[in-house]
Amino acid sequence: MNSNPNQKPRFDFVQSRKAFFMLSGVITILGVLTLAIFGLNYGVDFKSGTTLDVAFVEAADVKKSDLEPILENHKTTISIGEERVNIRFEKVLEEEQRLRILQTFEEQYGEISVEESTVDAGMAKELGVKAISVVLIASLFIIIYVSIRFEWRFALAAIVALFHDAFIVISLFSILRFEVNLTFIAAVLTIIGYSINDTIVIFDRIRENLRTAKIKSFDDLATLVNTSIWQTLARSINTALTVIIAALFLFLFGSPSIQLFSLAMLIGLISGGYSSIFIASQIWLLLKKSSIGKKKTVSTS
Structure with a gap:
């Protein structure tokens, strides 16, 4: 793949961003409706x-x-x-x-x-509160890390993509009435880690290309984002496929106790790969758009 950030790549991810946003929006709306109507099928970990x-x-x-x-x-x-x-x-x-x-x-x-x-009822309530707290605390530290390592726009885009992935897994478990237990929470935390790692790889390439690119218009910035995605696309796909294949075999041949964990991982890994490429970088682009023409400041950390 061409590493020149000013050369237009074969597929324009930015131009297609509205379709990706619409797809994610539809999934989110369906998830909200499903959760409002059916809720989650809590396992014994979260109810007496x-x-x-x-x-x-x-x-x-x-x-x-x-x-x-x-x-x-x-x-x-x-x-x-x-x-x-x-x-x-x-x-x-x-x-x-x-x-x-x-x-x-x-x-x-x-x-x-x-x-x-x-x-018992008291323990179930306590476990539920702790599970939510763990996810929120992990997300908070991710925001802090990305803000320090990159900038606030990267952090905001990353956290939106992260919640997007977690919400898709939660919504599908609600629709299919699969049991939500502590193993499910472990799967969600694993998905969060994978998703942010994949997103940061793309963000790091965008930041590197920003150092040498001359951004004078939105089209220049869009070309840079597209090229950065192409430069990391093979790595993202190979990493996702490797982990997806492992999770798939765990789901097909693993014991019943880990099958739901493997299924949550499968859904989250696919969603994480999708959001890193099609959602996170596009959100950053829209946030960065307003700074075009201003003095460019790029982190050197």
């Missing part, structure tokens, strides 16, 4: 209840209708795999109830192994 993950030593043909007598009319969400059953109870089971249910499982399906997690 008990989760039993029952694994069978010998293969068992389990049907939901067969489990109704075992679960004693408790309100549950059931996921059935080839060798295990995951049951989420909407209230905390008493010890006597838990033992009776597991004993019935053993009588009907033979030897089992069980993983149990229980969260």
